[in-house]
Amino acid sequence: MEAIFAFCVGLLTACGLFLTLRGRTFPVVVGITLLSYAVNLFLFSSGRLLINGATILGQSEQYADPLPQALVLTAIVIGFAMTAFVVILAIRARSDLGNDHVDGRNPPGAGLPSDRLKEKN
Amino acid sequence: MQHWAVLPILIPLLSATLMLLPPLARTIRRQRITSMISLVLMLGSALVLFHLSTEATQLYQLGDWQPPFGILLVADRVSALLVLLTTVLATGAVLYSLAGDDNQGKYFHSLMMFQLMGVNGAFLTGDIFNLFVFFEVLLIASYALLIHGGGKQKTQANVHYIVLNLIGSAFFLFALGMLYGTLGTLNMAQMSTRIADLSPGASILAEAGALLLLVVFGLKAAMMPLHFWLPKAYASASAPVAAMFAIMTKVGIYSIFRVHTVVFGEHAGDLAYIAIPWIWPLALLTLVIGAVGVLAAPSLRTLVANLILISAGTLLVAVVLLNTQAVIGGLYYLVHTTLVTGALFLLADLIAQQRGQATDRFVVSRPMKQAPLLGLLFFIGAVTVAGLPPLSGFVGKALLLQAAETATQMGWVWSSILLSSLAVIIALSRAGTNLFWHVSGNKTGTENARPIQIIAIVLLLLASPALVIFGGPATEFAEAAALQMQQMYPEVQTLIAEGQP
Numbered sequence A: 001m002e003a004i005f006a007f008c009v010g011l012l013t014a015c016g017l018f019l020t021l022r023g024r025t026f027p028v029v030v031g032i033t034l035l036s037y038a039v040n041l042f043l044f045s046s047g048r049l050l051i052n053g054a055t056i057l058g059q060s061e062q063y064a065d066p067l068p069q070a071l072v073l074t075a076i077v078i079g080f081a082m083t084a085f086v087v088i089l090a091i092r093a094r095s096d097l098g099n100d101h102v103d104g105r106n107p108p109g110a111g112l113p114s115d116r117l118k119e120k121n
Numbered sequence B: 001m002q003h004w005a006v007l008p009i010l011i012p013l014l015s016a017t018l019m020l021l022p023p024l025a026r027t028i029r030r031q032r033i034t035s036m037i038s039l040v041l042m043l044g045s046a047l048v049l050f051h052l053s054t055e056a057t058q059l060y061q062l063g064d065w066q067p068p069f070g071i072l073l074v075a076d077r078v079s080a081l082l083v084l085l086t087t088v089l090a091t092g093a094v095l096y097s098l099a100g101d102d103n104q105g106k107y108f109h110s111l112m113m114f115q116l117m118g119v120n121g122a123f124l125t126g127d128i129f130n131l132f133v134f135f136e137v138l139l140i141a142s143y144a145l146l147i148h149g150g151g152k153q154k155t156q157a158n159v160h161y162i163v164l165n166l167i168g169s170a171f172f173l174f175a176l177g178m179l180y181g182t183l184g185t186l187n188m189a190q191m192s193t194r195i196a197d198l199s200p201g202a203s204i205l206a207e208a209g210a211l212l213l214l215v216v217f218g219l220k221a222a223m224m225p226l227h228f229w230l231p232k233a234y235a236s237a238s239a240p241v242a243a244m245f246a247i248m249t250k251v252g253i254y255s256i257f258r259v260h261t262v263v264f265g266e267h268a269g270d271l272a273y274i275a276i277p278w279i280w281p282l283a284l285l286t287l288v289i290g291a292v293g294v295l296a297a298p299s300l301r302t303l304v305a306n307l308i309l310i311s312a313g314t315l316l317v318a319v320v321l322l323n324t325q326a327v328i329g330g331l332y333y334l335v336h337t338t339l340v341t342g343a344l345f346l347l348a349d350l351i352a353q354q355r356g357q358a359t360d361r362f363v364v365s366r367p368m369k370q371a372p373l374l375g376l377l378f379f380i381g382a383v384t385v386a387g388l389p390p391l392s393g394f395v396g397k398a399l400l401l402q403a404a405e406t407a408t409q410m411g412w413v414w415s416s417i418l419l420s421s422l423a424v425i426i427a428l429s430r431a432g433t434n435l436f437w438h439v440s441g442n443k444t445g446t447e448n449a450r451p452i453q454i455i456a457i458v459l460l461l462l463a464s465p466a467l468v469i470f471g472g473p474a475t476e477f478a479e480a481a482a483l484q485m486q487q488m489y490p491e492v493q494t495l496i497a498e499g500q501p
Helices: A003-020 A027-043 A065-096 A115-121 B003-020 B027-054 B076-097 B108-124 B128-147 B152-182 B188-197 B200-221 B232-234 B237-247 B248-263 B277-295 B300-320 B323-354 B371-386 B392-401 B407-436 B451-469 B471-485 B492-498
Strands: B058-061 B072-074
Touching: A003 A027, A003 B128, A027 A065, A027 B027, A027 B058, A027 B152, A065 A115, A065 B076, A065 B128, A065 B300, A115 B027, A115 B371, B003 B027, B003 B058, B003 B072, B003 B108, B027 B058, B027 B076, B027 B108, B027 B188, B058 B492, B072 B076, B072 B108, B076 B237, B076 B248, B076 B451, B076 B471, B108 B128, B108 B237, B128 B152, B128 B237, B128 B248, B128 B407, B152 B200, B152 B492, B188 B232, B188 B237, B188 B248, B188 B277, B188 B492, B200 B248, B200 B277, B232 B237, B232 B300, B237 B248, B237 B300, B237 B323, B248 B300, B248 B323, B277 B300, B300 B392, B300 B407, B323 B392, B323 B451, B323 B471, B371 B392, B371 B407, B371 B451, B392 B407, B392 B451, B451 B471
Parallel strands: none
Antiparallel strands: B058 B072
16 A cells, blocks of 8 residues: 555655656646645555554554644635635736746747748738 | 734735735725835844743744644744845835835735745745645746746746746655655644654655755755856846745755755754754855855856855855854844845945946946945945945955864865955946946936935945944844854754644
């Protein structure tokens, strides 16, 4: 179980990091979302993984650490709000700056469809 | 039970929420009055807290939960001082915004209060996950404040700022997960006692967590090479917002200090001072990059933004010197640099307004209407920030230079701090000459600066002579604060011990 869990967290983090390094705002936002999923799973595992463990004493033979669950809840709420904000800002940047590049301008020779159209004409 | 420690968080939270409700949200006038009232209340409570903290560290258990299970607010001397500093800076920024900057977008005053709540909370909390929460509070308020007023430049700078900080927040949580997984606690006082007893396997994880935290705090503190977002963001923000942001890098440096020299301090066994060898070169490089940026800046606001980099570098040097003298100098310099750079951001905006289309760029323009007054303020600000006698910048830097003990330390610290000061003097004298003397024609603009704007700038600049006149008590306070900080929260340790069966 630990191995699968660790593999999933690692894969999510790697994909998230790769996407946040992209040049357009959409993949960056998706990357940040993946990264926050990875973080939430990781935080959850910091209380150790248990099967059939309740967080309340006396309900089961083993009991799980309740604190990481509270931390994950906080992290989910904050991450959700931040993602909502960054999505709105990305839309705003698209309309203010006229493109969706994170630097606010298309790099020269980016091979965009609009460039190719210009070359044809 | 004393409730003073929680007031600097509660007052802005309540007033910000009130200002979002329709009776106050509808008119800017009511928002301004509410904002001023809550600032006065906060100044009062910060002063009381400051006074109380000199007698004994104020501990506040949120919800009366026994630490380490509940969140604890710790107002020792340093925290109380920083809360007071934040409130004074905010008062200056908000006073300046009353002249019209607050009306360029919606909810300026609410956002400012949320920002204050986050900064105060980050300074006061004794729980590392709570530190993350307050970081997020101050960050989300700062995202919205940065685009206050609108415009292409602000949107562009904000995209970088937000994406970087969101990735930073994710790293923060990874680090916290590692530290909680190995230490089993999030209370900073308890963490510092448990670090020495870690098994070798867990110790490696804790080390990774601590270094990840350094990356996160370094991003907030604009430590080289994580500083690239800063000059653009600060130079494009509207003036009161930029002035308020002068405290934001200090939150990062404060956190580095708390975590890497107190929690991972000398008692931490194998992990003692693990981050220090990393911070050493980065601090000096930040100073150098700041000095280059100051010399290369094309406009006054970019120049002041690079001054923030220099002050961050200087403060990081104060962190890594690891002696009491350095902490004293660091605290003194922190108060001075925050208020003066805040004042310079406000002044740059006034200068830009009076120069018409040239704004604050270093090009020939029409003369300013109030050139003598603005020139005098600029001169005082420049002398202070460059560290020339007789104002506070000189005292702060002299205290720091004295703190370097060995010959190697002296060589590195003295040369980088003094050379960066030289760069600042050159850049500021060039800026002053360009702005005030390279003028064409005699026709000035018609608009005068509003008195409230001048009052705000003078209020922030007055701190500098005050710090010199009351230099004796100020350094004595800083010494007591530095000694208290190195003891890793003895009061909290007793409180935790009392709660254990």
